[in-house]
Amino acid sequence: MTTWNDADLTSIGEAEELDLESERGDGTLRDPVTMWVVRAGDRLYVRSVKGIDGPWYRGTCSRHRGRVTAGGVRADVTFHDADPGEYADVDAAYRAKYGRYTSIVEHVLTEQARASTLRLEPR
Incomplete structure (x- = not known):
C-alpha cells in the first residue's frame, strides 16, 4: 500500500469537494464526477449515495484506478x-465535516452508501 504525503493528505482531506475520474478498460478517463471526500486517520474515502449501483461507483470497478482532484492536488x-x-x-468523518448539511449528510450514512465506501490510495 502506498501512503499519502502529509501535504496532499491534508489538502485533499480539507477540500469541500473532490473530482473523481475513473479509468475505463482501455485506460482513458471518464468525465469527472464531483463528490464529498473525507479523511479518517491517514486515509481518504469517498462514498456513493446510490451505493454500489451508483454510476460513478460502477465505473471505478472496471480497473480500480483513476484520478482525483481536490484542494489544489491532482493525483x-x-x-x-x-x-x-x-x-x-x-461515518464520523462525514458527520464532522458535512454535518451542517443535515438533510443531505444522512444519505451517505445509510447501509446502501456504506457498501460503496472506497479508500483512495496514491499510485
Whole structure:
C-alpha cells in the first residue's frame, strides 16, 4: 500500500469537494464526477449515495484506478473497497465535516452508501 504525503493528505482531506475520474478498460478517463471526500486517520474515502449501483461507483470497478482532484492536488489513485471495520470512522468523518448539511449528510450514512465506501490510495 502506498501512503499519502502529509501535504496532499491534508489538502485533499480539507477540500469541500473532490473530482473523481475513473479509468475505463482501455485506460482513458471518464468525465469527472464531483463528490464529498473525507479523511479518517491517514486515509481518504469517498462514498456513493446510490451505493454500489451508483454510476460513478460502477465505473471505478472496471480497473480500480483513476484520478482525483481536490484542494489544489491532482493525483492518480487506486480505489480499494473499505473494510466494514472502517465504516464507523468514515461515518464520523462525514458527520464532522458535512454535518451542517443535515438533510443531505444522512444519505451517505445509510447501509446502501456504506457498501460503496472506497479508500483512495496514491499510485
